[in-house]
Amino acid sequence: MASIVRVKQDVGFRTLKSPYNRNMDPKDVILREVLFEMQQVGSYMRVTAVCTRTNIEITMVGDPKLSERALKDAAMRKLKYVIAKEISKRDDGSVIV
Numbered sequence: 001m002a003s004i005v006r007v008k009q010d011v012g013f014r015t016l017k018s019p020y021n022r023n024m025d026p027k028d029v030i031l032r033e034v035l036f037e038m039q040q041v042g043s044y045m046r047v048t049a050v051c052t053r054t055n056i057e058i059t060m061v062g063d064p065k066l067s068e069r070a071l072k073d074a075a076m077r078k079l080k081y082v083i084a085k086e087i088s089k090r091d092d093g094s095v096i097v
Helices: 068-089
Strands: 005-009 033-041 044-051 058-061
Touching: 033 068, 044 068, 058 068
Parallel strands: none
Antiparallel strands: 005 033, 033 044, 044 058
């Protein structure tokens, strides 16, 4: 039986994109609000994280023996990576503030 936990976490969202540097570092992404969903599926934990501002969603799996904080941190790192990758794809060098 899978249990679903929905958590809303408030953190800042800001991106710093220089017109001189086409590739954005995930460390430059600061998220304001992220929704988490955690489901235990067999021998692993499925974690979904959604940025409410950009509607970008990631899904990852982890060890259910890890703490909830460790799983959220890993999901946040992946979400920041995906957002930075999406912003780097833009041709107009736009900035989300």
